[in-house]
Amino acid sequence: MRDIFLPALLPLIATSAPADPLVQIRDLNFAYDSRSILSGINITIPRGKVVAIMGPSGCGKTTTLRLIGGQLRPTSGEVRVAGQVVHECDDDGLYLLRRRMGMLFQFGALFTDMSVYDNVAFQMREHTNLPEELIHDLVLMKLHAVGLRGAYKLMPAELSGGMARRVALARAIALDPMLIMYDEPFAGLDPISLSIIGELIRTLNDALGASSIVVTHDVHESLKIVDYIYFVSEGKIVAEGTAEEIKESQAPYVHQFVWGEADGPVPFQYPARPYGEEMMEQPSKPRRWWS
Amino acid sequence: MSRMQQILRQIGHQVTERLWRLGFASRFLLMTVLYSGTALKRFHLTIREIYFTGVLSLIIILVSGMFVGMVLGLQGYDTLQRYGSSEALGVLVALSLVRELGPVVAALLFASRAGSAITAEIGLMKATEQLSAMEMMAVSPIARVVAPRFWAGVISMPMLAALFSAMGVLGGYLVGVKLIGVDEGAFWSQMQAAVDFRQDIMNGVIKSFVFGVLVSWIAVFEGYDADPTAEGVSRATTRTVVTSSLAILAADFVLTAFMFRGI
Numbered sequence A: 001m002r003d004i005f006l007p008a009l010l011p012l013i014a015t016s017a018p019a020d021p022l023v024q025i026r027d028l029n030f031a032y033d034s035r036s037i038l039s040g041i042n043i044t045i046p047r048g049k050v051v052a053i054m055g056p057s058g059c060g061k062t063t064t065l066r067l068i069g070g071q072l073r074p075t076s077g078e079v080r081v082a083g084q085v086v087h088e089c090d091d092d093g094l095y096l097l098r099r100r101m102g103m104l105f106q107f108g109a110l111f112t113d114m115s116v117y118d119n120v121a122f123q124m125r126e127h128t129n130l131p132e133e134l135i136h137d138l139v140l141m142k143l144h145a146v147g148l149r150g151a152y153k154l155m156p157a158e159l160s161g162g163m164a165r166r167v168a169l170a171r172a173i174a175l176d177p178m179l180i181m182y183d184e185p186f187a188g189l190d191p192i193s194l195s196i197i198g199e200l201i202r203t204l205n206d207a208l209g210a211s212s213i214v215v216t217h218d219v220h221e222s223l224k225i226v227d228y229i230y231f232v233s234e235g236k237i238v239a240e241g242t243a244e245e246i247k248e249s250q251a252p253y254v255h256q257f258v259w260g261e262a263d264g265p266v267p268f269q270y271p272a273r274p275y276g277e278e279m280m281e282q283p284s285k286p287r288r289w290w291s
Numbered sequence B: 001m002s003r004m005q006q007i008l009r010q011i012g013h014q015v016t017e018r019l020w021r022l023g024f025a026s027r028f029l030l031m032t033v034l035y036s037g038t039a040l041k042r043f044h045l046t047i048r049e050i051y052f053t054g055v056l057s058l059i060i061i062l063v064s065g066m067f068v069g070m071v072l073g074l075q076g077y078d079t080l081q082r083y084g085s086s087e088a089l090g091v092l093v094a095l096s097l098v099r100e101l102g103p104v105v106a107a108l109l110f111a112s113r114a115g116s117a118i119t120a121e122i123g124l125m126k127a128t129e130q131l132s133a134m135e136m137m138a139v140s141p142i143a144r145v146v147a148p149r150f151w152a153g154v155i156s157m158p159m160l161a162a163l164f165s166a167m168g169v170l171g172g173y174l175v176g177v178k179l180i181g182v183d184e185g186a187f188w189s190q191m192q193a194a195v196d197f198r199q200d201i202m203n204g205v206i207k208s209f210v211f212g213v214l215v216s217w218i219a220v221f222e223g224y225d226a227d228p229t230a231e232g233v234s235r236a237t238t239r240t241v242v243t244s245s246l247a248i249l250a251a252d253f254v255l256t257a258f259m260f261r262g263i
């Protein structure tokens, strides 16, 4: 009896147990055309935790977030969110999943034809039947959290870069999602807003019972707030650990990144042929207007 | 021989690429229609776009209509008076406007005034990741951004064409009757007698509706399909104006051929 039933029950137990991670990335590979961007990525985001993904520019962090959000399809491997394989969802399934995700885009991506207020209210109006009075209170609350309640009437074109990013943050958390993804939340912020936003990410995560992924270059700020850190370099995970482990770590990648050293295993250069070889070559002709 | 082959290959490539794009655009149109629920249920979204595409095109449409009508008055009188039938000026002005010039010229103006704006707007939204952001918020950009703009164009076009024709008739009247001195009673009564509601007016409305669908479809598709760069958006805008002008004129020929009754 037991032998027959246990295997059939196992998947049910595995997906419904609250202890299973919210996001599980397994052996993920991704390539744009033929250029491989991510190879063999394994990342686990446990429920209720804040996880950072760090790595040099161009290593594939934004790409990873887009794969989690289902905007790109993996070449192989899979991303599971709340037990569902993202790239196997149909359109409706994907949209249902995305309703419970919030994403802060690297460049804000505010709707330029709407005011700050309408940007934050957008999802509430699209996905809920809340009365306008309630939406009003919610929007001002979210804007207050990022310190921009006074700016609710402005249009995105009237905001500075850092302000736009904070509005985008307020918009990302508008519907209290279960998974919040922040793409570079600290870029372009002054030290004061930076630590306030850092605190905010942590508090929001704990207050909402959500899980968060923070993509960032800012080692010191993120070490203060995150539970676990992945280091990505050239599309691979090169180191991982809790904030304490990372601080103590002597691994060369981590050391170089944490201390911002120019020399080390993390390359600053985009992959290229040897410098000397490139210098000897004739420059490619500039493109003419008639070509 | 190899040069010949090269040319043939290039032609083949061009043709398949165009066909592929046409198929893609048709699928896009189908999607837009299927996802039109939001645009029609929350009609204020469409009304807002009608303001941007239709209402803001009013000035250029009205002024152009007036001028075209005035020119028709001058040229028509010049020809008609040689045959001693200058009272038929009203008929000439009204028929040319309602059947041909109203729908066609208004659509051409609409393509360059509103179509290009729609393409540029959607293209820029794509380039600045606003469409991606919308997708990540589980809102379909086709339902929320594309469909309202499409329907706004389809709804505005016949009204703009009608206003164009009305202004044209007014222009013809001013020049013919007030300036040149054609008999006012003959001008209006002959016009009333000669213009048929079904054969002339309805056919004109059908034309402008078809042009509205064409222009709006091309404009939203080019915007959605634009390369997400400054250059890509500017190319897409140009393509909208060129493609929709050609499409309007070609469709006009086909429609006129079908509506033609001989004598």
Ligand SMILES: Nc1ncnc2c1ncn2[C@@H]1O[C@H](COP(=O)(O)OP(=O)(O)OP(=O)(O)O)[C@@H](O)[C@H]1O
Binding pocket: A032, A037, A056, A057, A058, A059, A060, A061, A062, A063, A064, A106
């Ligand atoms: N649309 C695209 N087509 C082709 N290649 C792309 C595209 N988008 C990104 N890439 C490439 O994918 C790689 C990873 O890009 P990604 O945006 O994920 O980097 P990132 O880690 O977010 O960098 P940054 O910290 O600078 O934002 C880059 O080398 C880039 O050249």
Ligand SMILES: [Mg+2]
Binding pocket: A061, A062, A063, A106, A183
């Ligand atoms: Mg990035």
